[in-house]
Amino acid sequence: MAIAARILLLGGGNMGAAMLAGWLDKGVDPANVVVVDPRIGETLRPLVEERGVRHAEQVPAESFDVVVLAVKPQMMGEALAPLGTTLGPETFVISVAAGTTIATIEAGIGECAVVRAMPNTPALIGRGITGAFANARVDEAGRALADALLAASGPVEWVDREELIDAVTGVSGSGPAYVFHLAECLADAGVAAGLPADLAMRLARHTVAGAGELMIRSPEPPEKLRRNVTSPNGTTQAALDVLMAEDGLAPLMQRAVLAARDRAAALAKE
Structure with missing residues (x-):
């Protein structure tokens, strides 16, 4: 499917940058993406300097269709705090942080549509695989969009219970x-x-x-x-x-x- 959503990516490290590169390769307009990270690492740099993705050190006061959490688990609380201005009634969240439950995310930003996903590092070369779980607030259109975003770096396998994401982590994430x-x-x-x-x-x-x-x-x-x-x-x-x-x-x-x-x-x- 064509991806025309406005995307906020929190975290431009290896995994975040790998996902972003996959989106751009699949035709996502770089003007529709803002990546928030205190610094521009070597993996992220060419996506910002050569492909036109907007970089910010802090979350901008704008609305987005999708917020992707690609920060380390120990930074999740800090990352969630400023998201209030970015979330609209139709916004949904994709988290790729290991061990971070949907309950933890909702405790930080309120009840919302959340997809919890676990990609792996071969996403860096477009050969990853991702396990994903969607909570009940993710509708059919949201799930299809999440699938398209996650599939940009490899196949996506959906599980029907959130706790199985930990097993996915044990097999393919790690x-x-x-x-x-x-x-x-x-x-x-x-x-x-x-x-x-x-x-x-x-x-x-x-x-x-x-x-x-x-x-x-x-x-x-x-x-x-x-x-x-x-x-x-x-x-x-x-x-x-x-x-x-x-x-x-x-x-x-x-x-x-x-x-x-x-x-x-x-x-x-x-």
Whole structure:
């Protein structure tokens, strides 16, 4: 859908700037966007200086159709305080702050239509994925607009209970860090096997990136792709016997995801 809404973006850090770049690439008029941030970081700078997005250090006394909260959770109270002049009866809010509940947002600005979303950092290259939940005040048109804005940086998956956003955080919100750490560990293992460190890292980076792209392009599930490269009694099977042992990768990953989910839930109470 065409996006003609007036948008106030609070927070021009990596995630906010990534979302903004996606909107502009999808045809959003830069004159319809105001980004509020105390400074212009390197990711935001070209969007302001070269693409004409308006930057402000404080929330302007204007009305907007959509307010996007892309600030850190610990800054949310400060960010919500000056929003009174920007909110009209039709304005809705999109929050991408981890662990910040809809109740917290409404406590700061009153009852309103809110979409709570969790994107991830591959949004920086247009390859992110976002989990989203809309409260009952978001109507069909608002949800469609939220979907269009969030989809500018990758697919959007809607959940039907707000608490599931914490689980989304554990899987995909924090998930890129797990994959980056996998690449680190794979490279370190290559060094332990005798490879030069720079070669081991190149092999690890391209292997992780290539396997990820293959999963996106292939209709086959990951289990089938895994089986396709595993010869009985071969080298891959020898490695998988370690990774798929009872105390191998699966229980470790489950503990990691649950730890991230539980921490997201705890953030809401701090």
